[in-house]
């Protein structure tokens with residue numbers, strides 16, 4: 001029998017790639033639970049292929065539909081909604097992969113860590129909004145938090161458990177998104193189609209828009225702070241259009257260590273699932289002689305104001321990061337629905353942050369309250385324009 005693994009968000013971009021990696025590893029893993037939200041047809045296919053004991057869908061209508069699709073071919077348990085996700089996160093398994101998008105991932109992350117499980121975390125929002133609570137849970141309950149983000153997987157490999165004493169700084173790389181070379185005065189005209197065309201990665205819609213504004217990199221600064229216990233001042237960002245170097249670590253002696261690999265999320269997923277082993281899963285390799293050259297440039301704050309907003313929220317602390325994430329979720333949704341312009345994501349986000357009085361983020365309730373306040377504030381500001 002393989003190691004038992006739960007995949008939350010199995011119908012999404014990361015979830016589908018996780019199942020691909022698991023299949024490539026033969027009988028090393030046994031999928032015990034799968035959760036999707038609205039993609040019922042795909043979840044039914046995944047269920048028949050991976051034969052988990054339990055599945056979860058967004059609500060009762062989806063549960064009826066999937067039960068119908070699976071009738072006579074599978075006989076496990078069907079759960080629904082946020083309680084269903086929690087039950088799956090806490091079900092018997094060694095590894096919980098959290099590939100949900102948004103703040104919906106927070107409670108399942110905490111449930112897995114409180115049971116001392118290994119949490120393979122793609123849902124960066126969990127760490128952004130409740131980094132302190134999750135870090136404390138790792139320390140208290142003895143679980144393990146392994147990053148699925150490529151940059152943090154890169155840092156994890158460069159740091160390799162070394163003490164922080166000799167560390168000067170870490171550097172996360174960003175492709176710069178589709179608007180890296182656009183004249184600044186054209187940015188307000190950026191269309192949804194143009195914003196969704198990421199130059200190097202194929203991802204879900206929210207993270208693709210967050211990559212175009214660079215807020216995604218801001219979230220990654222938060223993630224790095226909590227995953228590796230860093231001072232925010234020690235975390236830098238460089239633009240690197242090829243997305244081959246994912247992260248670098250600079251030591252006090254001036255040495256830089258970098259992690260390089262092909263632009264394929266299945267590589268950090270593979271490491272999170274199999275660490276400390278490094279089995280081959282037949283994934284793409286990276287031939288630098290074919291790539292030829294690697295470019296790096298500093299971040300222009302006029303092009304990417306969201307990165308500074310994210311840093312500001314991290315330094316303010318408390319509920320400010322939850323407000324940053326909640327407001328951005330609402331503003332990105334407004335942009336995806338054509339209700340605001342691309343550049344308004346940053347300007348309206350700044351207004352929401354200006355209007356927020358940060359309080360302590362000492363409980364999940366406080367975090368979720370700030371998240372709800374931010375969504376409401378962003379919706380109102382977006383409607384006013």
Ligand SMILES: NC(=O)c1ccc[n+]([C@@H]2O[C@H](COP(=O)([O-])OP(=O)(O)OC[C@H]3O[C@@H](n4cnc5c(N)ncnc54)[C@H](OP(=O)(O)O)[C@@H]3O)[C@@H](O)[C@H]2O)c1
Pocket residue numbers: 008009010011012013014015035036037038039040058085099100101102104122123124125148149150201202203204205206207265
């Ligand atoms: N994509 C990447 O390359 C990448 C890289 C690094 C980190 N990440 C992070 O990984 C996470 C997932 O990203 P993604 O690109 O895979 O997103 P995605 O393609 O949009 O997939 C999101 C998944 O979450 C499910 N879901 C959405 N809302 C839900 C809710 N309220 N309750 C339960 N399930 C819900 C979706 O279900 P349905 O589809 O069934 O509705 C889907 O399975 C995000 O935190 C993202 O920042 C992604």
